[in-house]
Structure formats: structure tokens, C-alpha cells
Amino acid sequence: KNEVEQSPQNLTAQEGEFITINCSYSVGISALHWLQQHPGGGIVSLFMLSSGKKKHGRLIATINIQEKHSSLHITASHPRDSAVYICAVNSNSGYALNFGKGTSLLVTP
């Protein structure tokens, strides 16, 4: 069983909708990362969280350490948000990242 589980696997939304992507993990972590992979394949880091909530533009990421759960929210979604969103964690024992399988988001006009 993968240490990091994401849901949903695929998501289609209409422009303007509020979107939530969920990530659950089973190990103790020192940090959780949300990454975005564009259709061209490039990967960029969106957020790094160890507690609480972070906001950047229309993106909001939250984490609940006790429940081992994080959510990524996109407000007023736009077609350019279409990408794969990947959750990754640093376990307490190391620097390397363990990744979820990703959530493929398509926002239609």
C-alpha cells in the first residue's frame, strides 16, 4: 500500500468552480508538498506545509497533522489550472520525497 494516497484520481470541472484535491498519508512526516505537473511534463513546487494553512493567489493548501490529511483547494478555477497535482511527503526518517499517484485536473471553459 502506498504511503501517500490521493483522491480523486481524475477530476473535471467547469471554469469558475471551486476544486478540492485530497491527500492522506500513513507515516509520520516532517513536511508535505504539493506539486503541479503541466501537460508538457514540467514539475513545479506549489506549497510546502508542516502545519496549518498556506495561500498563494487562488490556491490554498491545508494540513491536519493529527488526521494525517491535506487538501489543496483552487478557487475560481480556470482552464490554465488544468494539470496533474501531486502530493508528496518527507517522512520523519529522511529527506527524500514519497509521492502520491497524482490527481489529473481538467478545467473546461
Added chain:
Amino acid sequence: DAGVIQSPRHEVTEMGQEVTLRCKPISGHDYLFWYRQTMMRGLELLIYFNNNVPIDDSGMPEDRFSAKMPNASFSTLKIQPSEPRDSAVYFCASSFSGASTDTQYFGPGTRLTVL
């Protein structure tokens, strides 16, 4: 800074051939990571280096895979001999420190196809 640079961007080779993937990390970054991405398994860590020294290679699939970092600005991932199941996108990433609170910066990836 130009970001993490990987070459080649695409590689097509025949089974049994040697493949070498290259990575130049961001200047000043002490940690370098090699990842592999496939449809079935997603992103997986292969190996990472700290100050040019391999720290954790437990993700390297088998002896056909080897990685080196001869200096702070260059790393290679070699597959010899290559097999069709090695077809994947290979990403290199670097970070200033290995701390979990530090952002990893990813290269554009090398798409490898082994026929």
C-alpha cells in the same frame, strides 16, 4: 539562474544499449535527487546525493542502474544494459539543503524509450 538542466530531453534506444542521462543542478544546491516517473508507479526516488556523495540509493531498481556525481555541478544516471521496462521519464531535482522544509527544484525531465 537557468534552473536544473537535464539532457537529453528525449532518448530512444534499443534494448541492450547503454543509456546515460545527465543533470546540472542549480548552482549552490547541495542536494541532488534522481526520480523516475511511470504511468503505473508514478514518481519514485531512485537515489540522492549530498555534497556529491550518494546518501540513499535504495530506490535504484537493480545493478543495471548506476549514478555518479563527480562534482557539484554534474551528475549522471546510467542504465546498462537498457530494457523496455526502463522506459519512463527521469527527473533530476536539486535543493539548497536536504531539509524537508526546503523546496526541490525539478528539471524538465528526460523521456526515455527503450525499444
